[in-house]
Amino acid sequence: MGLRETLLALISVRLFLAAAEVIPRVSFHYGSSDRLVKWFEAEGASHYTTLLLSADGETLYLGARETLFALNSSSFESSRHQHSHLSWKASEDKKKECAFKGKDSERDCQNYVKILLQLNATHLYTCGTYAFSPSCAYINIQDFSLEKDSAGNPILEDGKGRCPFDPDYKSTAIMVDGELYAGTVSNFQGNEPIIFKSQESRISLKTENSLNWLQDPAFVGSAYIQESLPTGNAVGDDDKIYFFFSETGKEFDFFENTIVSRIARVCKGDLGGERVLQRRWTTFLKAQLLCSSPDDGFPFNVLQDMFVLTPGGEHWNSTVFYGVFTSQWSKGGPGSSAVCEFTMNDVQRAFSGLYKEVNRETQQWYTYTNPALEPRPGACITNSVRRMKITSSLQMPDRVLNFIKDHFLMDSAVRSKPLLLQTRIRYQQISVQKVKGLKKVYSVLFLGTDDGRLHKAVIVNRKVHIIEELRLFKDKLPVQKLLLNPRQGLLYASSYSAVVQVPVSNCSTYKSCGECILARDPYCAWSGKACRNIYPYPAEPNVSHWIQDIEEADTEKHCRRENITIPNRKVNRPAAEDTQCQKIWLQPNVVSALPCKLLSNLASRRWVHNGEKINTSYLVMPDGNLILVGSPERLGLYECWSVEGGFQKLMANYCVGSEKAVKTVTLKLDTVKTIPDGAYVDRISNMSKSISPFESHLEKRTGKTYWNEFLIMSILFGVAVVILGLFLLYKHRDGMKTFLKPGECTDVQHKKPGKSGTPAESRPLTGNNIPSTLSDHKGYQTLNDNYIISTPLHDALVNSKSFLPSEKRPLNFMDTHVEVSPTCQRPRVRLGSEIRDSVV
Ligand SMILES: *[C@@H]1O[C@H](CO)[C@@H](O)[C@H](O)[C@H]1NC(C)=O
Ligand SMILES: *[C@@H]1O[C@H](CO)[C@@H](O)[C@H](O)[C@H]1NC(C)=O
Ligand SMILES: *[C@@H]1O[C@H](CO)[C@@H](O)[C@H](O)[C@H]1NC(C)=O
Ligand SMILES: *[C@@H]1O[C@H](CO)[C@@H](O)[C@H](O)[C@H]1NC(C)=O
Ligand SMILES: *[C@@H]1O[C@H](CO)[C@@H](O)[C@H](O)[C@H]1NC(C)=O
Ligand SMILES: *[C@@H]1O[C@H](CO)[C@@H](O)[C@H](O)[C@H]1NC(C)=O
Ligand SMILES: *[C@@H]1O[C@H](CO)[C@@H](O)[C@H](O)[C@H]1NC(C)=O
Numbered sequence: 001m002g003l004r005e006t007l008l009a010l011i012s013v014r015l016f017l018a019a020a021e022v023i024p025r026v027s028f029h030y031g032s033s034d035r036l037v038k039w040f041e042a043e044g045a046s047h048y049t050t051l052l053l054s055a056d057g058e059t060l061y062l063g064a065r066e067t068l069f070a071l072n073s074s075s076f077e078s079s080r081h082q083h084s085h086l087s088w089k090a091s092e093d094k095k096k097e098c099a100f101k102g103k104d105s106e107r108d109c110q111n112y113v114k115i116l117l118q119l120n121a122t123h124l125y126t127c128g129t130y131a132f133s134p135s136c137a138y139i140n141i142q143d144f145s146l147e148k149d150s151a152g153n154p155i156l157e158d159g160k161g162r163c164p165f166d167p168d169y170k171s172t173a174i175m176v177d178g179e180l181y182a183g184t185v186s187n188f189q190g191n192e193p194i195i196f197k198s199q200e201s202r203i204s205l206k207t208e209n210s211l212n213w214l215q216d217p218a219f220v221g222s223a224y225i226q227e228s229l230p231t232g233n234a235v236g237d238d239d240k241i242y243f244f245f246s247e248t249g250k251e252f253d254f255f256e257n258t259i260v261s262r263i264a265r266v267c268k269g270d271l272g273g274e275r276v277l278q279r280r281w282t283t284f285l286k287a288q289l290l291c292s293s294p295d296d297g298f299p300f301n302v303l304q305d306m307f308v309l310t311p312g313g314e315h316w317n318s319t320v321f322y323g324v325f326t327s328q329w330s331k332g333g334p335g336s337s338a339v340c341e342f343t344m345n346d347v348q349r350a351f352s353g354l355y356k357e358v359n360r361e362t363q364q365w366y367t368y369t370n371p372a373l374e375p376r377p378g379a380c381i382t383n384s385v386r387r388m389k390i391t392s393s394l395q396m397p398d399r400v401l402n403f404i405k406d407h408f409l410m411d412s413a414v415r416s417k418p419l420l421l422q423t424r425i426r427y428q429q430i431s432v433q434k435v436k437g438l439k440k441v442y443s444v445l446f447l448g449t450d451d452g453r454l455h456k457a458v459i460v461n462r463k464v465h466i467i468e469e470l471r472l473f474k475d476k477l478p479v480q481k482l483l484l485n486p487r488q489g490l491l492y493a494s495s496y497s498a499v500v501q502v503p504v505s506n507c508s509t510y511k512s513c514g515e516c517i518l519a520r521d522p523y524c525a526w527s528g529k530a531c532r533n534i535y536p537y538p539a540e541p542n543v544s545h546w547i548q549d550i551e552e553a554d555t556e557k558h559c560r561r562e563n564i565t566i567p568n569r570k571v572n573r574p575a576a577e578d579t580q581c582q583k584i585w586l587q588p589n590v591v592s593a594l595p596c597k598l599l600s601n602l603a604s605r606r607w608v609h610n611g612e613k614i615n616t617s618y619l620v621m622p623d624g625n626l627i628l629v630g631s632p633e634r635l636g637l638y639e640c641w642s643v644e645g646g647f648q649k650l651m652a653n654y655c656v657g658s659e660k661a662v663k664t665v666t667l668k669l670d671t672v673k674t675i676p677d678g679a680y681v682d683r684i685s686n687m688s689k690s691i692s693p694f695e696s697h698l699e700k701r702t703g704k705t706y707w708n709e710f711l712i713m714s715i716l717f718g719v720a721v722v723i724l725g726l727f728l729l730y731k732h733r734d735g736m737k738t739f740l741k742p743g744e745c746t747d748v749q750h751k752k753p754g755k756s757g758t759p760a761e762s763r764p765l766t767g768n769n770i771p772s773t774l775s776d777h778k779g780y781q782t783l784n785d786n787y788i789i790s791t792p793l794h795d796a797l798v799n800s801k802s803f804l805p806s807e808k809r810p811l812n813f814m815d816t817h818v819e820v821s822p823t824c825q826r827p828r829v830r831l832g833s834e835i836r837d838s839v840v
């Protein structure tokens, strides 16, 4: 009884998790011919962490460890010598020095390229860690070589304040009008974070360390928004540079080491102060980015990536910020993540609202409610400030600059509810594209996971539909970077070991009108004959009769015409399957399994026997296999239909005969018996276009245990007991169903709980045994105790190596009790005497 209870509890937790999940409609396994992924890998090269696309989209520049590449987009996969490459190794002196200072000579004392930016029409600017001695260099685009001095040595600049020392440190950099703005650390120990603007000829500016403007930040991105446009407007604002990062939230003193996500900004025209804040930012302000679950307020507080979708030019005010967040605390399962969307309006409201004030003695934070000073501290020079005869930050009154020293944090957060919330998937990277569909413009999200997968999703009425899932990398390494090439309709993704290129869509995988409409892919439309790409815009000018229905995916409305125009062809039924069926010979009292793969993870199955829907006297396994025991009434024609939103498609067709009747057996019974093997399923119904990795995993698992048990049972007890066993299994299953999920929740257990090939149950719920995907971080531990406490906290989360922080928290799963109310409520967690909703 105890075991049964534990099992049921486990299952119910899993069902709850599965319910929150948004399942990709179709999944393509690694190397699928339907979604060809081109692959680049060079011998000896690794850590492809920096990607840059040339202005014309023809060339992809790639920064890796000790080397850089210029790849031709149109011949991406060709061998290495067809691409240009450039070796940029740290000098032997620096490597020795680095090893002498106690760094790992293999891991740390190399040159990891962290910055690669377009400087001007002829040159790129690059920075690398250069064996813990960051350096920057110029690359001549023409011949893809480092710019050299007259003696033939590469011209190197000090990269301090631009590029981190440690290859694992998360930093960001952006080039604006030939000036580099970087968010990084400026010292060897890695405990002096900085936002730095530098250019040889002009004043360099930085954040003030003694004022703690930054608290162990992990930068994820930066953006340039031309808020001065249109020129000559009444406000006369300045252009701004935004930085996105997570850091220790000192304003939350009730939890130690609470991480918060931030958006920070500086004005492009900032020149620093004259007497106060000399060579420091006078416009540095930051605000919290808050992405939390709408039902229980569970915070996704660790920003992993930010994509700034901006129409540019004078329409900058419709810029949208898309962030991918994970949480410092675990919410059951191996990991969770959320995608939140913030508008420019919300961001501006936070930056023009109240300030927070820090009491330097107690380090406590309060809302500053006194009337704000004039000119407004931290704001850029606008026309109204110019009217006060202040034309640059050098002329700002000292009282304004002194105020900003302690009032750099905004009181209100920029809030958002998740567009997408996953409890078993850790998104790491995001790229967004506006796609012009046939009728409307849609936002398409590309999301990279920490195990090498890509999700492509479309936002429909503030809901996210995941169109497809692709496995990009053979090894389950995290996706490091995503980069869209909109001109060529391509997406690049990099991991530590390889870079891949994949078209944003392949509409020809959808073979019928129904599939094309159900896909809800804004890149695709049904032309009446085939599912066709409409992006980049189709060669055919006449698309007026093409069909796309992203909002409703109404196949009955749009695909009906087809039934009428081609009446003598059974639409949606593959021609070959019409007349042919897979022949199965049943032996008396022997069990056979008929597999049925579905087209889509969102479809349901309908088994039909001799034209009638099967009833409960038939046994269908959770993976959809129909189990037949050889008996006369089970002979005949079986069809398995995929049913999705009114659209049906025949997926498998079996003619089951008895072996006695036909002596000339062509199909060996052995093969039928070994059906549980996933590969065999493919052979039987090879029209199924996609295999969900989880599904095949489940199939293998249930298939195997089932067969082992069956064989043992048949040997021991013979045929009668087998039938009894099946009967019991069937009853047990029914009982479980009613016990667990009454009412509307019953169908939940048929949903595939996850897509990862790794069985989720092999991971402990706290997740702290998850194997490290990265090399260890001894480099950090030799640095500085202070730093270890804070930064690896980010890092641990970033790299999904462990969820150790959660163990220290009161929200630890193991210390809490889960209650599942019978009416499909979310589990509640007891924390001593207080109850928190759904923080599992
Ligand atoms: C697109 O799908 C078709 C049909 O499934 C396949 O033959 C083709 O190779 C695919 N193309 C790419 C680029 O994935
Ligand atoms: C890229 O490859 C294509 C086809 O191989 C070729 O036509 C083109 O000239 C190449 N572009 C560059 C910049 O090398
Ligand atoms: C681009 O920058 C490099 C390095 O500063 C300089 O030598 C070169 O003349 C510049 N090119 C143009 C076209 O401005
Ligand atoms: C952007 O600004 C224009 C003109 O200043 C205004 O008409 C428009 O409503 C604004 N859009 C948003 C999203 O605020
Ligand atoms: C486009 O197709 C529509 C409907 O099929 C037809 O009426 C129209 O004449 C076509 N236009 C052109 C330019 O071919
Ligand atoms: C079109 O065909 C599908 C599949 O055969 C069928 O379910 C649907 O009812 C048909 N629609 C009409 C209007 O006949
Ligand atoms: C199921 O269907 C079979 C044949 O169609 C019928 O003989 C049997 O009585 C049905 N059983 C139930 C429980 O409805």
Ligand SMILES: *[C@@H]1O[C@H](CO)[C@@H](O)[C@H](O)[C@H]1NC(C)=O
Pocket: 683, 686, 687
């Ligand atoms: C399906 O399998 C049959 C026999 O196994 C094979 O002849 C046929 O080419 C396969 N079709 C596809 C589309 O792979």
